[in-house]
Amino acid sequence: LKDRPNVLRIVVGQVGDASRREGDDSHTEQIVVLETNVDNVTGERLGYCQLRLFEAGALDVYLTPLLMKKQRPGSLVTVLCRPDKTEAL
Numbered sequence: 001l002k003d004r005p006n007v008l009r010i011v012v013g014q015v016g017d018a019s020r021r022e023g024d025d026s027h028t029e030q031i032v033v034l035e036t037n038v039d040n041v042t043g044e045r046l047g048y049c050q051l052r053l054f055e056a057g058a059l060d061v062y063l064t065p066l067l068m069k070k071q072r073p074g075s076l077v078t079v080l081c082r083p084d085k086t087e088a089l
Contacts, residue, residue: 031059032086037066039074046075057085 038046046063053061060080068074081089 030083032081032083034079034081034086034089036077037068037074038077039066039068039072041075046077049077053079053089056088057081058089 050061050063058079058081062078064076064078066074066076079089
């Protein structure tokens with residue numbers, strides 16, 4: 001569409017109120033990222049794995065398609081969780 005500019009709008013804000021002091025980390029949270037590459041796994045098994053990870057306390061689970069060695073299809077499984085759930089996940 002040539003009648004519209006090719007732009008991206010970004011809104012920058014700040015968490016909390018204006019009286020918050022510089023360096024105050026009271027509004028931050030630590031998140032752990034767990035990742036693994038898998039191949040030779042069906043979509044049904046990956047879906048079941050995703051369900052079980054959510055049940056075990058994952059904040060988010062997503063799959064990214066990959067090309068493994070010898071051009072075989074695979075997936076990168078990424079799990080976001082809190083530090084206390086790392087061992088369970």
